[in-house]
Structure formats: structure tokens, C-alpha cells
Amino acid sequence: MKKIAILTSGGDAPGMNACIRAIVLTAARFDIEVIGYAHGYNGLLNQEYASLRPRDVHNIIQRGGTILRSARCDAFKSENAAQLAAQHLNTLGIEALLVIGGDGSFRGALHLSQFWQGQVIGIPGTIDNDIVGSDATIGYYTAIETALESIDKVRDTADAHERVFVVEVMGRHAGFIGLHAAVASSADYVVVPELIKDTKTELNAILSQLDEIKRRRGHCSYVIVISENLWAGGATELATILHKETQLECRPVILGHVQRGGSPVSQDRLLATKLGAYAVEEAIAGKNRIMVGEINQQPVSNELASAWTNTKSLDGYLVKVQTDFFNLSKQP
Numbered sequence: 001m002k003k004i005a006i007l008t009s010g011g012d013a014p015g016m017n018a019c020i021r022a023i024v025l026t027a028a029r030f031d032i033e034v035i036g037y038a039h040g041y042n043g044l045l046n047q048e049y050a051s052l053r054p055r056d057v058h059n060i061i062q063r064g065g066t067i068l069r070s071a072r073c074d075a076f077k078s079e080n081a082a083q084l085a086a087q088h089l090n091t092l093g094i095e096a097l098l099v100i101g102g103d104g105s106f107r108g109a110l111h112l113s114q115f116w117q118g119q120v121i122g123i124p125g126t127i128d129n130d131i132v133g134s135d136a137t138i139g140y141y142t143a144i145e146t147a148l149e150s151i152d153k154v155r156d157t158a159d160a161h162e163r164v165f166v167v168e169v170m171g172r173h174a175g176f177i178g179l180h181a182a183v184a185s186s187a188d189y190v191v192v193p194e195l196i197k198d199t200k201t202e203l204n205a206i207l208s209q210l211d212e213i214k215r216r217r218g219h220c221s222y223v224i225v226i227s228e229n230l231w232a233g234g235a236t237e238l239a240t241i242l243h244k245e246t247q248l249e250c251r252p253v254i255l256g257h258v259q260r261g262g263s264p265v266s267q268d269r270l271l272a273t274k275l276g277a278y279a280v281e282e283a284i285a286g287k288n289r290i291m292v293g294e295i296n297q298q299p300v301s302n303e304l305a306s307a308w309t310n311t312k313s314l315d316g317y318l319v320k321v322q323t324d325f326f327n328l329s330k331q332p
């Protein structure tokens with residue numbers, strides 16, 4: 001193998017740079033040239049690329065974002081676009097394309113491989129952690145830390161004013177960030193897509209929980225963590241409804257894109273480094289249409305399509321613990 005390419009696609013995730021670095025350094029060991037495409041699949045279509053040498057990835061492991069830039073590229077979903085990309089990759093003599101991104105980006109890689117003879121390999125990089133085949137995705141640990149730090153701060157002001165706060169976190173349609181940040185911050189209630197029955201039932205459960213906490217602790221603060229895309233009107237609407245129902249002071253906080261930024265925590269740097277190195281080794285071994293991941297600390301590879309044909313579950317025991325904690329009526 002003489003030449004491979006990388007791109008970062010979809011929402012950026014802290015640790016993408018660490019992964020780019022690992023790919024470049026591993027490839028250099030085997031004398032393989034690395035081309036970096038900019039702006040996700042746009043770069044493949046527009047031939048926006050540059051050679052990446054070890055000196056280009058010096059001092060980037062600690063940087064959030066991605067030096068290659070990321071983007072969503074709807075145009076890439078067409079056959080013509082994939083054919084054009086294949087043509088561009090062939091012209092440059094690329095033998096394997098490593099795509100760091102979420103399941104959408106993996107779909108893009110599989111789509112390309114219908115029109116291109118080279119190997120495609122996915123590396124899970126998304127804060128959402130919604131990819132089966134890896135215990136965690138690059139960026140997820142940092143996003144939890146960021147959400148957690150913010151919720152801790154919200155708790156301070158919530159306590160000072162004895163207010164209700166509704167904190168909305170990212171995750172697209174998955175509740176990993178929501179559940180983990182809620183448990184770690186001892187939130188009083190968490191609403192995530194995997195556990196919500198319907199909004200009416202959930203609202204009643206929140207109101208009874210509020211009543212029970214008030215009965216036990218008196219007037220006090222109350223923090224609810226809610227995943228995005230779950231409640232019509234999001235945290236703002238839920239805070240308004242709660243105020244109407246309880247007359248308590250309620251405030252919404254939407255954490256938003258702050259969860260995608262920042263220097264990656266050590267777990268993301270380590271995961272990114274392992275998966276980047278492993279992806280190059282798998283490329284050299286001739287693997288195609290796979291995604292790499294880490295399960296129980298071991299690097300593994302699976303079919304690319306397994307990333308979206310299966311759904312990743314929340315940590316069942318963590319769900320049980322949090323549910324038990326909520327169930328105040330059963331506690332002494």
C-alpha cells in the first residue's frame with residue numbers, strides 16, 4: 001500500500017485531530033503517503049486536499065475541532081457525486097479512504113464503495129456515541145465532561161435561587177450524553193429518547209417527583225436533564241409548562257454546540273489514537289467496507305453497515321440505578 005486518504009465528516013468531535021495524528025504517524029511507519037481531504041465529502045468532490053506528513057500533525061492531539069474541517073454534504077448522496085469522487089480518488093492513486101465520522105458518514109463511505117474499487121474504512125467519531133461496534137465513539141467522553149461541568153454550574157445558581165432548571169443536551173436521537181451527564185451530576189430527573197414513554201406520562205412523573213422532593217427537602221432547587229429533539233419546543237417549552245403547573249420559577253438552559261468543542265479528555269485521545277492506528281493496520285491487511293471500534297479495550301472491526309443496522313443500548317445497570325434513585329416513594 002502506497003497511498004491512503006482521510007476525511008472528517010458530520011458533526012466534529014473532540015479527538016478527531018488525535019485520530020488524524022495517529023493515522024499519519026502509523027502510515028509513516030509503513031512508508032504510506034496520506035492525503036487529507038477538507039470539509040468532509042465536499043473535499044472529495046471539489047478536490048480540496050493536501051498531503052499530511054508527520055510534521056503536519058505535531059501538537060494537534062490536544063486540539064478540539066478538526067484540522068481537516070468537517071461538513072455535511074447532501075450532494076454526496078447522489079450516484080453522480082460518488083462516481084465523481086471515485087474518479088478523483090483514482091486520479092490521485094488512493095488505495096484506501098478512512099472516514100472519521102458518525103453513521104451518516106459511514107453510509108457515505110458505503111455509497112462511495114459502490115462506485116469505487118478502493119477500500120473504505122469508518123472510524124467512529126461523534127459526540128452522540130450512537131454507533132454499535134464500539135463501546136464509545138471519539139468525542140463522547142469529552143462531551144459528557146463538558147455537559148457535566150455546565151450542569152454543575154447550573155446547580156450552583158439553581159440552589160442559590162431555589163429554582164427549577166431544565167438543561168437540554170445534545171445526542172441527536174440517542175440518550176448517552178443525557179443519561180451519563182445526568183447521573184454524574186446527580187440531576188433530579190432525566191428524559192432521554194430510549195426511556196421516554198410519552199410526554200404526558202413524563203410530565204406527570206416530573207410533577208410527582210417535584211412534589212415528593214418538596215415534601216422531603218422543602219423548597220429547593222431541582223435540575224432536569226433532557227435530550228434534544230424529544231419535546232416539542234425543547235427545554236424552553238418544558239420550563240414554561242412546569243412553571244404553569246407549579247408556579248415555581250423555572251429556567252431553560254440549552255447547552256448546544258459547546259458540547260462539541262474543547263480539548264479532548266484523555267479517554268478520547270487514547271481511543272482516537274488506538275482507532276487511528278488500528279484503521280491503518282486494517283487497511284494494510286486489505287480490509288474493506290469495515291468500521292473499526294474498541295470493545296472491552298480490544299480493537300475490533302465489523303461490517304460498515306452494522307453501524308446502523310443495529311441500535312446501541314444504554315447501559316442497563318446505570319438506567320436501573322438512576323431509576324431507583326428517582327423512585328423516592330420507595331426510599332425510606
Ligand SMILES: Nc1ncnc2c1ncn2[C@@H]1O[C@H](COP(=O)(O)OP(=O)(O)OP(=O)(O)O)[C@@H](O)[C@H]1O
Nearest residue numbers: 010011072073077101102103104105107108111126
Ligand atoms: N445515505 C447516504 N449516502 C451518501 N452519503 C451520505 C449518506 N448519509 C450521509 N452521508 C454523508 O455523510 C455526511 C454526514 O452525515 P450526518 O450528517 O448524518 O452525520 P454523521 O456522520 O452521522 O455524524 P454526526 O451524527 O456526529 O453529526 C452527510 O452530510 C453526507 O455527506
Ligand SMILES: O=P(O)(O)OC[C@H]1O[C@](O)(CO)[C@@H](O)[C@@H]1O
Nearest residue numbers: 011102126127128170171172260
Ligand atoms: O451542528 P449541526 O449541524 O447543527 O448538528 C447538530 C447535531 O450534531 C451533533 O452534535 C452530532 O451528531 C448532534 O448531537 C446534534 O443533533
